[in-house]
Amino acid sequence: MSEQKAKKKDVTITINEAWCKGCVICVELCPESVLEMRSGKAKVAHLDQCSACMLCELRCPDFAIVVVDNSKVDQSSE
Numbered sequence: 343m344s345e346q347k348a349k350k351k352d353v354t355i356t357i358n359e360a361w362c363k364g365c366v367i368c369v370e371l372c373p374e375s376v377l378e379m380r381s382g383k384a385k386v387a388h389l390d391q392c393s394a395c396m397l398c399e400l401r402c403p404d405f406a407i408v409v410v411d412n413s414k415v416d417q418s419s420e
């Protein structure tokens with residue numbers, strides 16, 4: 343099994359731009375400086391730094407961010 347040393351976590355961040363009102367809360371809260379504002383919307387700038395702390399998802403007032411820690415995703419079949 344190989345380790346991905348470049349990444350802190352195998353994580354997927356999805357930002358729903360239609361729901362993002364550009365309040366910057368997520369950018370200011372993120373302890374790893376993963377997010378940044380571009381054209382008034384939050385964007386993922388440094389995915390490799392994300393520690394999957396979930397703060398951005400929890401604190402976004404518009405539920406525009408979904409963070410998935412892929413190491414915790416249950417891949418079992420239905």
Ligand code: SF4
Nearest residue numbers: 362363365366368402
């Ligand atoms: S906290 Fe939510 S609404 Fe605010 S900038 Fe981030 S994604 Fe957009």
Ligand code: SF4
Nearest residue numbers: 372392393395396398
């Ligand atoms: S999950 Fe945590 S580290 Fe990752 S982008 Fe959100 S606030 Fe930043």
